[in-house]
Amino acid sequence: MSAAVVTEADQADLVEVRDRADVRRQVKLVVVFALVALLLLWFALDIDSPTVKYITGARVTREDRGTEINGLNLVWGCFAVAMVGLVLAAVNRIPRGLAGTVASILVGVAFFTGFIVWSYADQATTSLVIANPLPGTVKLATPLVFGALAGCLCERAGVINIAIEGQFLTGAFFASVASSAFYSAEMGLVGGILAGVAIASLLAVFALRYQVNQVVLGVVLIALATGLTSFLLSQIPDDPSIKGYLNEPLILAPIAIPGLSDIPVLGPTLFDQTLLVYLMYLSVALVTVLLFQTRWGLRVRSVGEHPKAADTVGIKVNRVRWQAVLLGGVFAGLGGAYFTVGSTGSFDQGASAGNGFIALAAVIMGRWHPVWASLSALFFGFMWTLQSQLAFLGKIPPELLRASPYLATIIAVAGFVGRVRPPAADGEPYTKA
Known part of the structure; x- marks a missing residue:
């Protein structure tokens, strides 16, 4: 019985040891996701006129001259995605492999989406349309x-x-x-x-x-x-x-x-x-x-x-x-x-x-x-x-x-x-x- 008690006590004292590569990966993810979140926050606060136009094609045509959307809401949504990624990275819940790659890609897509909307917002002319890149x-x-x-x-x-x-x-x-x-x-x-x-x-x-x-x-x-x-x-x-x-x-x-x-x-x-x-x-x-x-x-x-x-x-x-x-x-x-x-x-x-x-x-x-x-x-x-x-x-x-x-x-x-x-x-x- 005492042996069993000692074993349980020893197990309670065990500390999970992480390899340095995993620690470096977590630090890198936290830093990158934090920068992305801060930039997206700045994009959202810097937009004055939130209305932008987009098309699903590569160029404007007579049939499709663009659809108006509220770009500010989209940027805030991208900021939320980046914050979720940052929190998951901070608590080390982004796994390696395909799932981690998908999470990084989602944060990257959120950043570029917010960046493009910010770039097209507040332009002097309303004829500018976000084309499908x-x-x-x-x-x-x-x-x-x-x-x-x-x-x-x-x-x-x-x-x-x-x-x-x-x-x-x-x-x-x-x-x-x-x-x-x-x-x-x-x-x-x-x-x-x-x-x-x-x-x-x-x-x-x-x-x-x-x-x-x-x-x-x-x-x-x-x-x-x-x-x-x-x-x-x-x-x-x-x-x-x-x-x-x-x-x-x-x-x-x-x-x-x-x-x-x-x-x-x-x-x-x-x-x-x-x-x-x-x-x-x-x-x-x-x-x-x-x-x-x-x-x-x-x-x-x-x-x-x-x-x-x-x-x-x-x-x-x-x-x-x-x-x-x-x-x-x-x-x-x-x-x-x-x-x-x-x-x-x-x-x-x-x-x-x-x-x-x-x-x-x-x-x-x-x-x-x-x-x-x-x-x-x-x-x-x-x-x-x-x-x-x-x-x-x-x-x-x-x-x-x-x-x-x-x-x-x-x-x-x-x-x-x-x-x-x-x-x-x-x-x-x-x-x-």
Whole structure:
């Protein structure tokens, strides 16, 4: 009996011990949610005229010129969501995993909703309407998703691909040339793929055969792509009869899927896009299945984690890495094609505008998983769309708005992702003993 009493007393004296990572996570959530709540409170108190207009589409039409709502009530609702998240974080009731991710996303959506309403409130003109940012988000995130998939494939196989920016540039240029020469936007996608694979081949040759430092090699390939595309662009004559066959490509037209494109909000976002966007959807699913549901994907992950162990069971390490790098070149080339046949048309110098580096950040933020990396790319696409929509409102300095996507990249990778573990053999060449 006494033994039982002692055991109960000992159990009563036990103190729950939490690991430091969990404590840091709670502190981070509390700080972030508190900042969000304070900002939303300021937004609500700063609004004088609460009436704003919104539309569910991406642009104002004759049929839909906007619906008036009380924006102040919406901001207060967002503040309430942030406060609930803050309280749950303070008492450590936000679990890890999917539930915690959903809670963080809800607080994030509440913040951006309140921020957008505050930005559109109190404007001098009542003709300003809040447009649905999601169609533009998906469109602008398309090259980032393709670049992130290329990065996931390469780095899961143990090859660092800094050269995504170079693949974007060459893919954009040769997509423009192919589309112009064949008078077909779809042939532009083929030209982009071939250019992306060409740069990927150079990456594989020097990284795997000659074992050049992969970070330095990526920077050199970007410089090569920048110089090559600039030189080739300068060689295209201004004569319209010649330029039309080299740098006046056709642009992919949107394809509305009957029935699905009529769904409110999500229809125009997901099902009224170009062929390139639909290929992006398929690519995310394809890469996820390849990496985690096939024998080839298991081999790719094994050569990226422990190439010597993979070699001992008969896997050709460098052959598998070659395959992963070349397949990544396909997706990076499609991402590059977006900058010409997918959006603007003719190629201009520096057309990719640093998006390759943001795609690389999406890979890290997504922890080298194709689905999470794609969602990270969508976040960056949303920041670009938000910047373009808010640029003419005047409440935020335009210089800060232009820098906001890059600031969001730094904050997301450094502040929210924190310490992550890449594949163990990432960037390490392998030589068979």
